[in-house]
Amino acid sequence: MIDLTGIPLPDDAPEPGTTWRLELLGEGLAHLVLDPLHRPKLAVFDAAVLRDLDEVLDEIERAGDIRALVITGRSPTSFAAGADVETIARIEDPAIAERFVRGGQRLFQRLHRLGREGGGRIRTVAAVGGPVPGGACEISLACDRIVLADDETTKIGLPEVLLGIYPAWGGSQRLPRRIGVPAALASILGGTLHRPRKALRLGLVDRLTKPAYLLRVADDVATGRVKLARRGRKGWERILIDQNPIAGALIARTARKGVMAKTHGHYPAPLAVLPLVVAAPRTELDVGLEDEVRGVLPLSSSPIAHNLVRIFLDSEAAKKLGREDGEDTTDDISRAAVIGAGVMGGGIASLMAQKGLEVRLRDLDRSQLDHAVETHRASVERKRKRRRLTRSRADAAIDRLEVTTEAIGFGRCTLAIEAVAERLEVKRVVLAEMAGLLPEGAILATNTSSLSVGEIAEGIPGPERVVGMHFFNPVARMPLVEIVRGPATSDDAVARVARLAVRLGKTPIIVRDVAGFLVNRLLGPYLDEALRMVDAGADPREIDVVLEDFGMPMGPCELIDEVGLDIASHAGASLSKAYGERMAATQVLEPLVEAGELGKKTGRGLYLWEKGKDGKPRRAGRNPRLGDRGGPGLSSSEIVDRCVLALVAEAMRALEEEVVAGPRELDLGVIFGTGFAPFRGGPLRYADARGLREIAARLEALASNTNVQVPARFGVPGLLREMLEKGSTFHGNSVEHPAS
DSSP states (O other): OOOOTTOOOOTTOOOTTOSEEEEEEETTEEEEEEOOTTOSSOEEEOHHHHHHHHHHHHHHHHOTTOOEEEEEESBTTBOEEEEOHHHHHHOOOHHHHHHHHHHHHHHHHHHHHHBGGGTOSBEEEEEEOSEEETHHHHHHHTSSEEEEEOOTTOEEEOOGGGGTSOOTTTHHHHHHHHHOHHHHHHHHHHTOEEOHHHHHHHTSSSEEEOGGGHHHHHHHHHHTSSOOOOOSOOHHHIIIIITOHHHHHHHHHHHHHHHHHHHTTOOHHHHHHHHHHHHGGGSOHHHHHHHHHHHHHHHHTSHHHHHHHHHHHHHHHHTTTTOBTTBOOOOOOOEEEEEOOSHHHHHHHHHHHHTTOEEEEEOSOHHHHHHHHHHHHHHHHHHHHTTSSOHHHHHHHHHTEEEESSSOSOTTOSEEEEOOOSOHHHHHHHHHHHHHHSOTTOEEEEOOSSSOHHHHHTTSSOGGGEEEEEEOSSTTTOOEEEEEEOTTOOHHHHHHHHHHHHHTTOEEEEEESOTTTTHHHHHHHHHHHHHHHHHTTOOHHHHHHHHHHHTOSSOHHHHHHHHOHHHHHHHHHHHHHHHGGGGOOOSTTHHHHHTTOOBTTTTBSSEEEEEOTTSSEEEEEEOGGGOOOOOOOOOHHHHHHHHHHHHHHHHHHHHHTTSSSSHHHHHHHHHHHHOOOGGGTSHHHHHHHHOHHHHHHHHHHHHTOTTOSOGGGGSOOHHHHHHHHHTOOTTSSOOOOOOO
């Protein structure tokens, strides 16, 4: 009996003994079906599921006639989403956290010992499909064999490092034993979820089958009617690499360098699990499991894990926007129009087509349309070659995108999104025309990044259906979509486009119709401060290195070159016009823009760029047009504070103006929209952790600093002063965290 004392049960936990179902099928075969009624969509390993697994394993051990056991879910593509993240978030006592970890370990170890490979009498087979992450993968690894449903929804792996912890229900020990140390390290350190064919090639699973045949194949394997050899690491590789301490040391050293280069040491989980994975094949399993527990407990209570878990939960909550009571409502958007076949419009149309929508893409320039189609076909073909799409699905995705230069064929589209030139009169004309072509009630969306949705909607029939749907570039990779509610936008329009964003694989946040919306508004002062330091003689690379060390995925100067100096200059001018003095934009970019030096796309921006051997741009030095005045001699802390606190202060003003619903939505939007250091939890969690009183003091110091050219942006926001008076924080009881 495992000890679950203190582990919080879900509020709707069912009666004991109801989350697992043991079905005795005769001739020694049994199915153990995970089917918790309180998790109607996808099961998770919460306290109720662990409690009942403990009891049903007792029953199996007592039943001497069971010789073959198939563990599965309620359907071939619905098993479990791993350990319950909400439970993890609610556990604060280290002793309770240890019971949660040890409980899962001991249950899976019991299952392992029931199996033939664990010395038991039962041949155990996991028959799983759909999402199989984390704990769902770990219980599968504890079985003798794994049969996986070959379906586009299936992904299997151990993504725990993405939550600031690592697989500690046996995953760090069983995976390297199964697929070898190098492959296990790559999988665990990357938090990778593998598609079926990749999982088979790795040896992570032993057999693929169509979902309809999953149980039949698993039954045959479990009963021995079909002999299935265990895939994975065998022979000389196991001896010469996995069990060789010298090879292990070399692998560990290389992997550690890679982790440090990628994380700058900010994420301790990959560094903590690395030696466990390397040593696993040379360690007794029970000893390795004990090492798992000791290593994961400090991580589970760390501020970093707290922040990453919170981000995960907030993103899951965002994906419920537009639903009623957490359930999907009818989605009538099956055919969409996209106007403008440039980089953004073509990217949006391609994404929609790949996600199952019929798309009609219009542009007056035939060459733009041809390029969009070519790019779409190339994207689909890459996925087909990587076996992420079958040939039939790839062909269907290509066929779903049709293009035209004419204003015809839009009568069945229930949404139109424009991605034309960022000029108010152009967008009005486009949406007004589409209002006459689309059926009544169809959504009219704008991908504007700087114009007012309310102003765009003026004069358009049915302004309540005009809504902002702001994608970020590149469309395929950036996870955020800002859903912009104009003054007349209806709740129904907001809900429909939010559901569509989720269907497209994006995380939506709802924002007010203000200049720059949320992300670009906050990025403005952050980037401008970096430019002002460059204008004063600072080396762009020095600034970028400091901010990358802070945790940003890309320094501000490189980001400006990535976006394009012309676009950055236009955005800065728009924000300056809207917000006045505190958003005053430096003119350092103007000579470069006039000279046609626009960043990576022209080979010259703040940096000089040249093509590397892989064909991608790489830095080749600082643009000599900037001059070299020796720099202002800034410390790392001043660089961080001038850029980051400019963003943080503007975040507080945006929250005060109710641009988003609350602190969680703001932090989530900034992380997903800018890459703001996820381990810090977002700008407002960073402020809480650093201390609001210290933030206020540093803002005041910067506002009086002679090096600072725009002191107004560092004025202490009224909301911050109010919170200091009340002694409150943005996220309640904040956690201490290193500030830099």
